[in-house]
Amino acid sequence: MHSLDVNPERKPVKQKRRNFAPERQKAVDEEIEKLLKAGIICEVKYLEWLANVVMVKKANGKWRMCIDYTYLNNACPKDPYPLPNIDQLIDATSGHGREIWVVTNQPLRKIIHKPYISGRLVNWAVELSQFNLSFIPRTAIKAQALVDFIIECNFPEEEPVPMSIGPGRNIDQDIGAWALKVYGSSTNERSGVGLILKSPEGFIIQTAISFGFSATDNQAEYEALISGEENSEADVLSKLVQNSSDLDCSVYFEELQKPSIESEEVMEIDNSPNWMTPFINYLEKGELPEDKGKAQRLKAKASKFFIEEGILYCRTFSSPILKCIGPGEAQYCLMEVHEGICGDHVSVKALAHKIIRQGYYWPTIHQDAIEFVKKCKECQLFSNVTRMSPVIPSSVLSPISFVV
Incomplete structure (x- = not known):
């Protein structure tokens, strides 16, 4: 017997009987008669849940009968499986x-x-x-790569194994150990490294690496020494890198786009005195200029400055706390805000106020903004041309000559 898994905490809903228009009521009676004769439905009495039918008119003028199961669906939990398997x-x-x-x-x-x-x-x-x-789960890639390498390099003993890379050039055999020989070469056009790996059984793997960056002779040697020692046989491969089309099909060819060891960037620190030096010396050490007038003015100005973790900050009334920067950082700040990634070549006043809103300060920010905008080439080429006369216009009151 079919039954619904209704949530017992939900209260049953009995919808009131809806009155239909004569045309719709006739369509409902006809549809119910068809379903009863076909044995699809039967007449029963539900004392708890009652739902009305909904009549929807089709495009061909006929009626489709649907059941309003809104309340019953809300009381039944959703099936977690979309379709039966x-x-x-x-x-x-x-x-x-x-x-x-x-x-x-x-x-x-x-x-x-x-x-x-x-x-x-x-x-x-x-x-x-x-x-x-x-x-x-996927297995480790390194183990799979080792298995593929062993399968690829496993040859029968009766097959002859190549022992040289050219006429008259044999590689010394070292029984019981793998031998790796490397040599680097660099020219004005290209540079690269040649590597030869020999197994104890005599199987040879040849690899030529082409550098995608400019390298001197010493740099090519360093890249070669990272992997092994130099050898005359490997020198042949390193020179063939200049023309990769001359390489034999048994030679693996690779490209190295960047050096193995990146050079560290050294940032120069400018400790030369600037406008912040008197304030820092006074706030940290209590040092004042010998001139009493300058010392008094420095004390008055220093009241709006303070030092936090070795950095000088400035207090303002209408802006947040501003970080004080020197001349070098000021020029970089002007350039980044005016013509950087998000810069839109704003005017002088907008440039100064935008830098202050970003949280930076130095005393000559407005004067430096004026000078920077004057030197900006894009602003001079594409800025709006001022057509207003530089002189205030005035009316001419003198009489016109030769007028009777």
Whole structure:
């Protein structure tokens, strides 16, 4: 017997009977008669849940009868499975189901079988539900690469193994150990490194590496010494890098786009005296100029400055606390705000106020903004041309000559 899993905490809803127009009532009676004769529905009495029918007119003029299950749907929990897996269960039971292994490190099993999914995930879950999927984690790539290398380099003993890279050039055999020989070469056009790796059995792996950056002879030697020692045989490969088309098919060719060791950038610190030096000396050490007038003015101005973690800050009435910067940083700040990534070549006043809003301060910020905008080439070429006369216009009151 079919039953609905209704939440017992929900109160049953009995909808009041709706009155339909004669045309709709006739369509309802006809549709119910058809369903009763077909045996699809039967007459029963529900004392708790009652729902009305909803009549929707089709494009051809006929009526479609629907049931308003709004309240009943809200009282029934949602089914976490979009569609039944009947086909999959039958195939698995009969032994005809093909198991598909999915190798991945992503939580696809949890995503697909998540009870509450929507949108495209529902479509994918429905499509994949017909397959017998098994998810296994991906193995380590390094181990797989080692296995592939062993399989690729494993040759039968009866096969002859090449022992030289050219006529009259043999590589010394070192029984029981791998030998790596490297040499670097650099010219005006290109530079590169040649490497030769020989196994104890005599199998040779040749690799030529081309540098995608300009390198001197010493830099090429350093890149070579990172991997091994120099050798005359490897010198042949390093010189063939100048023309990769001349390389044999047995030689592996690679490109190195950047050096293996990046040079560290050294930032120069400017400790020369500037406008902040008197304030820092007074606030930290209590030092004042010998001139009493200058000392008194310095004390008055220093009241709006303070030092926090070795950095001088300025207090203002209408702005937040501003960081004080020197001449070098001031020029960089002007350039970045005026013509940087987010710069829009603003005017002098807007440039100064924008820097202050960003939290920076120095005494000559307005004068420096004027000088910087005057030197900006883009502002001179594309700024609005002032057509107003520089002189205030005045009326001419003198009489015109030769007028009777």
